[in-house]
Amino acid sequence: MVGAGQLARMTHRAAVDLAVRLDVLAATDSDPAVLVGAPHRIGDPLDESAVVVFADGCDVITLDHELVSNEALQRIQRGGIPVVPDPMALRFAQDKLFARSELHARGYPVPPFARVDAVADVEAFATEHGWPVVLKVSTMGYDGRGVEIVAGTEEAAAVLNRGGIWVAEEMLDLECELAVLVARRPSGDSVTYPVVETVQRDGICRELVMPARVSESLQRDAVDLATEVVTAIGAAGIVAVEMFVTTGGELLINEFAMRPHNSGHATIEGAVTSQFHNHLRAVLDWPLGSTSLVAPAVAMVNVLGTGAESAAMRNLPAALEVEGASIHLYGKEERLGRKIGHVTVLGTDPDEALARARNAVEILGGFQ
Ligand code: ADP
Numbered sequence: 001m002v003g004a005g006q007l008a009r010m011t012h013r014a015a016v017d018l019a020v021r022l023d024v025l026a027a028t029d030s031d032p033a034v035l036v037g038a039p040h041r042i043g044d045p046l047d048e049s050a051v052v053v054f055a056d057g058c059d060v061i062t063l064d065h066e067l068v069s070n071e072a073l074q075r076i077q078r079g080g081i082p083v084v085p086d087p088m089a090l091r092f093a094q095d096k097l098f099a100r101s102e103l104h105a106r107g108y109p110v111p112p113f114a115r116v117d118a119v120a121d122v123e124a125f126a127t128e129h130g131w132p133v134v135l136k137v138s139t140m141g142y143d144g145r146g147v148e149i150v151a152g153t154e155e156a157a158a159v160l161n162r163g164g165i166w167v168a169e170e171m172l173d174l175e176c177e178l179a180v181l182v183a184r185r186p187s188g189d190s191v192t193y194p195v196v197e198t199v200q201r202d203g204i205c206r207e208l209v210m211p212a213r214v215s216e217s218l219q220r221d222a223v224d225l226a227t228e229v230v231t232a233i234g235a236a237g238i239v240a241v242e243m244f245v246t247t248g249g250e251l252l253i254n255e256f257a258m259r260p261h262n263s264g265h266a267t268i269e270g271a272v273t274s275q276f277h278n279h280l281r282a283v284l285d286w287p288l289g290s291t292s293l294v295a296p297a298v299a300m301v302n303v304l305g306t307g308a309e310s311a312a313m314r315n316l317p318a319a320l321e322v323e324g325a326s327i328h329l330y331g332k333e334e335r336l337g338r339k340i341g342h343v344t345v346l347g348t349d350p351d352e353a354l355a356r357a358r359n360a361v362e363i364l365g366g367f368q
Contacts, residue, residue: 001022001023001024001025001033001061001062001063001064002024002025002045002051002054002061002062002063002064002065002068003024003025003026003027003045003063003064003065003067003068004024004025004026004027004031004032004033004034004038004040004064005031005032005033005064005065005330006032006033006330006332006339007064007065007259007260007261007276008022008024008031008032008033008038008064009032009033009035009036009038009330009331010260010265010268010274010276010328011033011064011260011276011279011280012024012033012036012037012038013036013276014274014276014277014279014280015280017277018277018280018281020280020284021039022038022039022280023038023039023040023041023054023058024038024039024040024041024064025040025041025042025043025045025050025051025054026040026041026042026043027042027043027044027045028042029042032330032331032332033064035331036331041053041054045065045067045068045069046067046068046069047069047072048069048071048072048075049072050072051068051069051072051073051076052072052075052076052079055072055076055079055081058081059081059082060081060082060083060084060283060284061073061076061081061082061083061084062083062084062085062237062259062279062283063085063090063237063258063259064259064260065142065259066090066093066094066142066257066258066259067094067140067142068090070087070090070091070094073087073090074087082186084186084236084237084282084283085235085236085237085239085258086186086234086235086236088234089233089234089235089236089258090235090258092233092235092256092258093235093255093256093257093258094139095138095139096136096137096138096139096141096167096255097115097138097165097167098138099255099256100113100167102233103229103253106232108225108229108253109225109250109251109252109253110252110253110254111169111170111172111244111252111254112128112129112169112170113167113168113169113170114167114168115165115166115167115168116135116156116160116166116167116168117160117165117166118160119153119156119157119160121168122135122150122153122156122160122168123153123156125168126168129170129171130170130171131150131151131152131171132149132150132151132171133149133150133156133168133169133170133171134147134148134149134150134168134169134170134171135147135148135149135150135156135159135160135166135167135168135169136148136166136167136169137162137164137165137166137167138164138165138166138167139164139165140164143203143204143339144200144202144203144204145203147203149171172244172246172252173246173247173248174244174245174246174247175245175246175247175249176197176212176214176245177197177198177199177200177242177243177244177245177254178195178196178197178198178212178214178222178242178243178244178245178251179195179196179198179208179240179241179242179243179261179263179264180192180193180195180196180222180223180225180226180227180240180241180243181193181196181238181239181240181241181261181263181264181267181275181291182226182227182230182235182238182239182240182241183237183238183239183275183278183279183281183282183288183291184230184231184235184236184237184239184282185236185281185282185285185286185288186236186282186285187285188231189287189288190227190230190231190288191278191288191289191290191291192223192226192227192291193210193264193267193271193275193291194210194211194212194219194291194293195210195211195212195214195219195222195223196208196209196210196211196212196263196264196266197209197210197211197212197213197214198242198263202337204302204304204337204339205262205263205302206301206302206304207299207300207301207302207354207357207358208263208266208299208300209297209298209299209350209353209354210266210267210270210293210297210298210299210300211293211297213350214245218245218251221251222243222251225241225243225251225253226239226241226243229241229253235256235258236282236283237258237259237279237282237283238258238259238260238261238264238275238278238279238282239256239257239258240256240257240261240263240264241253241256242254242255242256242257242263259279260275260276260279261275262302262339262342265300265328265342265344266298266299266300266344267291268326268328268344269294269298269326269344269346270293270294270295270298270300270344270346271290271291271292271293271294271298272289272290272291272292272294273288273289273290273291277289278291294346295346295347295348296347296348296349297346297347297348297349297350297352297353298344298345298346298347298353299344299345299347299350299353299354299356299357300342300343300344300345300357301342301343301354301357301358301360301361302339302341302342302361303329303339303340303341303342303343303361303364303365304336304337304338304339304340304365305332305333305334305335305336305337305338305339305340306334306336306365306366307334307335307336308334308366309334310334311334311364311365311366312329312334312340312341312364312365313329314366315363315364315365315366316329316364318363319343319360319361319363319364321363322356322359322360322363323356324345324346324347324356325343325344325345325356325357325359325360326343326344326345327341327343327360327364328341328342328343328344329341341364343357343360343361343364344357345357345360
């Protein structure tokens with residue numbers, strides 16, 4: 001697995017269950033997966049030769065994040081080692097302009113967008129779609145970094161001056177945001193998890209509920225759309241399809257993650273087979289496991305760093321008092337706003353499960 005963050009750490013746990021050896025390419029020897037003993041090599045995922053050298057001796061290569069040299073993955077694949085997801089499919093997760101353009105051309109619903117190279121392009125887009133405009137950097141953005149809402153030309157100019165390729169997007173009125181996790185084998189079989197309702201703040205996923213509190217027909221549409229598009233672009237492993245539901249009732253594809261995803265963390269306790277187990281099974285082209293939920297309602301809240309050193313670790317015993325709270329900490333430095341863990345609660349009522357998970361997170365942060 002290229003990358004050794006919390007996703008690799010939780011995939012490592014699944015690998016232990018299945019007696020699969022999971023080596024990781026880590027940025028540092030204090031990366032979350034390295035801290036729990038995953039065999040590792042240190043290297044930069046954007047350095048083509050580091051990734052190619054890492055792959056030597058592996059049976060298959062997969063990812064913990066998408067900020068990886070696509071050229072390296074293509075070279076590895078040409079050398080006879082399978083890469084899951086396929087590097088061509090991975091472009092849909094690495095390059096927003098490519099993904100938007102290609103999906104639009106193939107008739108899939110995406111937000112109105114345009115490539116903008118100059119302020120005049122943003123103005124022209126705003127004339128048609130109104131201010132404010134959402135500007136997104138085409139590559140290398142994550143967790144809202146590289147997403148800017150600009151109210152006018154001056155702000156737009158400041159953003160474009162940073163360099164890089166930018167995509168303008170209509171600022172949508174969102175009813176809610178959904179994510180559908182698909183696990184797909186390279187040979188074609190796929191399963192989907194119940195639709196997840198995600199809540200973002202400042203571009204970061206803060207909490208989620210599964211199944212989503214939307215109509216059954218919308219859930220069906222979301223699952224059908226996700227399955228169809230993942231199959232069409234030939235992605236495999238776990239693929240998270242993030243979607244917008246507008247106040248007008250439109251279902252639009254926002255973006256893909258081609259690896260275990262934050263929106264699927266609640267599957268560890270909440271589903272028969274966790275996303276991490278199904279990712280390994282899919283990557284190895286093994287039979288996939290049941291995605292059924294084991295409770296009527298599953299809620300998850302992310303733990304973000306407060307900036308106070310080791311606050312979550314100090315407060316952990318107190319948070320463990322919260323009935324039914326499954327607490328996961330990733331062993332990361334607790335920098336302000338950084339995802340350092342998550343809490344899952346199963347229940348019969350989504351609001352009640354969410355309230356308990358929030359409570360545990362507040363205690364971890366020292367706010368209670
Ligand atoms: P990232 O790749 O950093 O996760 P996203 O494109 O998913 O960035 O945007 C992050 C969040 O910003 C979304 O989850 C959503 O809440 C908000 N957002 C993004 N695009 C739009 C849009 N066109 N209209 C309204 N909100 C948006």
